[in-house]
Amino acid sequence: MEQAHTARRAADGAQRVRAAQYVRMSTDHQSYSIDNQKDAIRDFADAMNYEIVATYEDAGRSGLNLEGRAGLQRLLADIETKIADFEIVIVYDVSRWGRFQNTDESASYEYRCHAAGVRIEYCGEQFTNDGSIGSDLLKAIKRSMAAEHSRVLSVKVFAGQSRLIRKGYRQGGSSGLGLRRLLIDRHGCAKTALALKEYKNLQTDRVILTPGPPDEIATVRWIYDEYVKAGRTELQIARSLNARGVVTDLNRPWKRESIRQILSNEKYVGNNVWNHQSCKLKKKKVTNDATRLVRADGAFEPIVDRRIFDRARAIADARSFRMSNDQMLVVLSRLLERYGTLSGPIIDAAQDCPPSSRYRKKFGSLLRAYMLVGYDPSQNYRFLDIRKRLREILEEVVQTTIASIDHAGGSAVRQGELGVLRVNDEFTVSIAMARCRNTPYGYPHWLAAPEQCIAPDVKVAIRMSPDNQTILDYLIAPANEIGGKPLNLVLNKRLAFNTFFFRSLDPLFALAERAAITAAP
Incomplete structure (x- = not known):
């Protein structure tokens, strides 16, 4: 009708x-x-x-x-x-x-x-x-x-991925140090090696793992030898590699977790193992037990001897026996007595203490674990006040931006997200806070929250001073000029993106300014 x-x-x-x-x-x-x-x-x-x-x-x-x-x-x-x-x-x-x-x-x-x-x-x-x-x-x-x-589609996709895993084909993820991804056609003939962030473009092509550069293979084997034969811990190995200037396959410094990943991943002995974690239908990610793993043993050429790998796994299991909650708290109390304070890095650096991630998993958060051993973490959790201060600064900047654009003859209307504005009904501006933190080496590093507004036309980030109390400068960058790069990367590559940093938001206001048109005589 x-x-x-x-x-x-x-x-x-x-x-x-x-x-x-x-x-x-x-x-x-x-x-x-x-x-x-x-x-x-x-x-x-x-x-x-x-x-x-x-x-x-x-x-x-x-x-x-x-x-x-x-x-x-x-x-x-x-x-x-x-x-x-x-x-x-x-x-x-x-x-x-x-x-x-x-x-x-x-x-x-x-x-x-x-x-x-x-x-x-x-x-x-x-x-x-x-x-x-x-x-x-x-x-x-x-x-x-x-x-x-x-x-139904999720079930079919999972079945298809499982079939490819069992046939020995790689399903996503980086190759890892000492290995490379090799693209092959449907007949199994090698086509080309894939670099980081390169992917296949034909649906019939497949990816397998092959040994990488000799120097990387030597580093992987050295890690196993140090762990199995020399009896060193993951943390000690990571520190040795960092001292030598050796970086991971992602060009990052080594951590205990990255060493542990190499020592536990079966791809180094040629096994193709998949479905350690799953997140079906956009639900919460879950860790699967061994019965739900999909695997193909001997799918790739190994670069680590199987006997050394098994010994490494046995040593890791012996060192990381599952403590009860009470045992974990006793160890944490001893750590507090030793240092007089507690933090994630202190816990992770202690060889006789489970990693901080396990305390978070067992007790819900580190804060909860601290409270159970009688530690007042208020001095280490000053960031709660800092976060409140940062929210206040963000709100103040957003309100100032709206008022300044209106004063310049334009219009700025707030969208659904906190720091997203629609300016002159022509383009969108995303304003984010960039909190300053010190790296383990003492250098300042700026972190911005993930953007809620996808693909704004202009990205603005408020870079804070090291004390996170005053504004250092502003990043004002058209999205197309920074090539869709993550905001944290742009914030910390000061020289590469120098032209986008300003002491004030005046360049943004100038973009929104309406020019008066004078009638022709």
């Missing part, structure tokens, strides 16, 4: 209704391409006398949850903050809105739009989304079908 009424209005020359389109393409159905969805939505809008005035897009994004879907997040934020200048959102079908495992989640996002006065229409469905019992029932069925499709 509503479609017929709208069509009659179009025939009578009524004003076109303003609408937005939301399109999403996941990696599982190429038939649902972005262009195909837009074509179908355009035809539907023409037939219904709608005018498409805005587009929200999530390309290559899973529909399992809202995280990472910047287009849908921006759509909801624009609607609920009354920025949206449209009455309708057109989506191709229910599955493009999302394949949420909890169907109530999908319904909640649609309800939020309706509550703000914007209705959702599905142009590819055989029902009208008019709130009738029939349409609500069909939507519930469609949402369940979309969720079930993801569950």
Whole structure:
């Protein structure tokens, strides 16, 4: 009835209704391409006398949850903050809105739009989304079908990955020190070695592991010899490598954990083992027991003798016997008596103490473990006050930015996230705090929280002084100029990105300034 009424209005020359389109393409159905969805939505809008005035897009994004879907997040934020200048959102079908495992989640996002006065229409469905019992029932069925499709697809993908693992092919992850990833074609012929962050581009190609450079192989074998024959600990080995200037395969200093990873990974003896951890359907990551591992022994050429590897595993098991909670607290109390203070680095450096990660896992947090041994961590947890101070500074900068842009003749409207602004209705600005911390070597290092707004046009980071009380400078960088690099990398490569650091936010205000146009004489 509503479609017929709208069509009659179009025939009578009524004003076109303003609408937005939301399109999403996941990696599982190429038939649902972005262009195909837009074509179908355009035809539907023409037939219904709608005018498409805005587009929200999530390309290559899973529909399992809202995280990472910047287009849908921006759509909801624009609607609920009354920025949206449209009455309708057109989506191709229910599955493009999302394949949420909890169907109530999908319904909640649609309800939020309706509550703000914007209705959702599905142009590819055989029902009208008019709130009738029939349409609500069909939507519930469609949402369940979309969720079930993801569950079935997850099972099929896992089975396919397991089959490839058993055939000896590598499934993701870096090669590791002393090894390299080799690309082979479907006939098993070698094509090329893959460098870090290089991936195959043909679906029929496969990846296997092969021995790497001789110097890296020598380092791996030296680590095993030091651990098994010399009886040294992971921490002692890591310190020796750092003192010699040897870095990991990721060009980073060695830590106890990185040494432990080499000593425990079966790829060094040629075994292909997978599914140590799983995170199916965007749920919480879980660690799997040995019965759920998928493996192919002898899949690759080994670079470590199996007998030495087994001895290393036996030594590691003997050294890291599972203490009870009470035993762990006794060791922690002795460590407190020895040093008079406690911290993660102190715990990790102690050879007779379990790593700090195990205390976090057993007691929920280090803070809880500290309290159980009678240690007041307030002096080490000054960061709680610092975090409050940083939030206050961020809010102050955001408010100042809005006021300054308004004063310059522009407009800045806050989006759903804390530090995200829409400026002059033309571009988005993401403002983040960059807290200063000292590295183990005493150098300052700036850390920025992960961006909630995906792909803003301009990235702004407030770099704090070493005491985290005053602002040092600002990073103001167009996203395309820094090539999508992680914000933390840009913040700490001062020389490489020197042109983007400023003492004030004036360059940002200048971007938003409106110039008066003088009439021609």
